[in-house]
Amino acid sequence: MEFQTASEQEMEAVGARLARGLMPGLVIHLSGPLGAGKTTLVRGLLRSLGWSGLVKSPTYTLVETYDLGDRVIHHFDLYRLSDPEELEFIGLRDYLDGHSICLIEWAERGVGLLPEPDLGVEIAFRGDGREIRCESGTEAGRRLLSQMGTSRS
Ligand SMILES: Nc1ncnc2c1ncn2[C@@H]1O[C@H](COP(=O)(O)OP(=O)(O)O)[C@@H](O)[C@H]1O
Ligand SMILES: [Mg+2]
Numbered sequence: 001m002e003f004q005t006a007s008e009q010e011m012e013a014v015g016a017r018l019a020r021g022l023m024p025g026l027v028i029h030l031s032g033p034l035g036a037g038k039t040t041l042v043r044g045l046l047r048s049l050g051w052s053g054l055v056k057s058p059t060y061t062l063v064e065t066y067d068l069g070d071r072v073i074h075h076f077d078l079y080r081l082s083d084p085e086e087l088e089f090i091g092l093r094d095y096l097d098g099h100s101i102c103l104i105e106w107a108e109r110g111v112g113l114l115p116e117p118d119l120g121v122e123i124a125f126r127g128d129g130r131e132i133r134c135e136s137g138t139e140a141g142r143r144l145l146s147q148m149g150t151s152r153s
Pocket of ligand 2: 039040057077
């Protein structure tokens with residue numbers, strides 16, 4: 001599934017679409033260069049689920065956790081990970097508890113330790129905007145994609 005976005009607001013709207021079918025335990029990888037809009041998409045997703053606080057880029061903390069009451073979302077940014085082993089130190093296994101939802105930027109830096117994604121979201125610069133490609137890796141990811149495609153706003 002593909003989307004074109006011309007603005008930060010449109011990117012947030014794609015995040016909101018992604019939020020529709022978000023089920024417990026899903027692992028989503030967000031890839032694309034610095035400044036592509038990965039964190040912007042996560043912000044749109046969280047806002048659409050009712051999060052009204054700040055959404056900070058977890059560049060230095062590696063992970064930020066959002067407790068939305070009915071679900072918990074962990075937002076990782078592994079850009080500064082120098083060694084995948086660091087993931088052991090931050091207690092990666094506790095985050096991947098099968099219930100929490102994990103959104104992971106720069107997942108390639110944690111290769112070997114991270115689970116295969118249910119959904120891969122790849123963002124690329126396209127003119128002044130961004131092109132977003134979503135690809136499912138599991139049955140749960142396919143269900144998520146089909147929810148994204150519905151016309152419900
Ligand atoms: N279509 C667009 N989608 C997302 N971000 C955009 C878009 N156009 C411009 N921007 C800007 O690009 C930047 C994206 O930053 P960010 O989401 O932090 O990227 P990343 O997390 O991929 O490094 C923001 O400053 C945002 O305002
Ligand atoms: Mg980011």
